[in-house]
Amino acid sequence: MRFLPASAIGGLEKFFAENPRAALAFSGGVDSAYLMYAASRCGADFRAYYVKSEFQPQFELDDARRLADRLSAPMTVIPLSVLDCAEIAANPPERCYLCKKRIFGAIAREAERDGFSLIMDGTNASDDEGDRPGMKALREMRVRSPLRECGLTKAEIRRLSAEAGLFTWDKPAYACLATRVPAGTQIDAATLRRVEGAEAALAALGFTDLRVRLFHGAARVQLPESQIMGAAARHFEIKSALAPYFDTVLLDMEGR
Incomplete structure (x- = not known):
């Protein structure tokens, strides 16, 4: 002890x-x-x-x-x-x-x-x-x-x-991948793999404590407020990184 x-x-x-x-x-x-x-x-x-x-x-x-x-x-x-x-x-x-x-x-x-x-x-x-x-x-x-x-x-x-x-x-607090899907929307393994891939891609770009939430088929990216302006300036890079997973990428300006 x-x-x-x-x-x-x-x-x-x-x-x-x-x-x-x-x-x-x-x-x-x-x-x-x-x-x-x-x-x-x-x-x-x-x-x-x-x-x-x-x-x-x-x-x-x-x-x-x-x-x-x-x-x-x-x-x-x-x-x-x-x-x-x-x-x-x-x-x-x-x-x-x-x-x-x-x-x-x-x-x-x-x-x-x-x-x-x-x-x-x-x-x-x-x-x-x-x-x-x-x-x-x-x-x-x-x-x-x-x-x-x-x-x-x-x-x-x-x-x-x-x-x-x-x-x-x-280590940032982390909620399971199911929380990225709105309540009432059917969850399937393929969607969760897309979310996981998109979040890993953002982490590889240096972003932290992030979430990629499903929003009418699009990826709604949530970041800490301190990272939002940097993300906005890199929007083409982010869209390219997430292209294998989502056709449409939205940046939530509210911050986590």
Whole structure:
């Protein structure tokens, strides 16, 4: 436990002392990355489970594998098609709830085979339950959220991650690819691949913390306000980079 800062020791040490064996629902993002680090440093017996569905881009899986390798943490990748579920593919307002149930159900089945009865995730104390419909699914499935239970906020987790030397410390928040499709619009794998390709193309041009949202068949590019003017000046370059994915590209001037 000497590897964890004093501010984080109390609650997390207590959690892992009381729950020495646990399965970690791992996304490769800031929060679950720090929870993986804490579990490792606390000497917990755990395994991380990453669910690779149509909704997760490849870079998230790459980041998850990279961190697991650095921490020598055991990780299982679970391939899962969420679009096989007609209800999820229809993209109703409760899609996030339905998807969480399917994803955590897959983790629970795999974890049970590995002898784990407790599942934990990286939800933190800054996460507003009103903005996270998927949290209803977590409650129903009795998923524990140690970071939230210990009162650790997003800002604190980023700071602690930087102190721990985790490359995820400044990773932008990322919502799954399904959020790029308006509610009520049918989701298909081909559309998600186009969105993923377009976002990767923009990242290759140096843009960060971005979204490419579907808008009546066009790509609506959302960037932080500080990057909008630069993007406007490079509109021909952006249109060319996104041409393999979208015929029409629109730049949202509001900023993220």
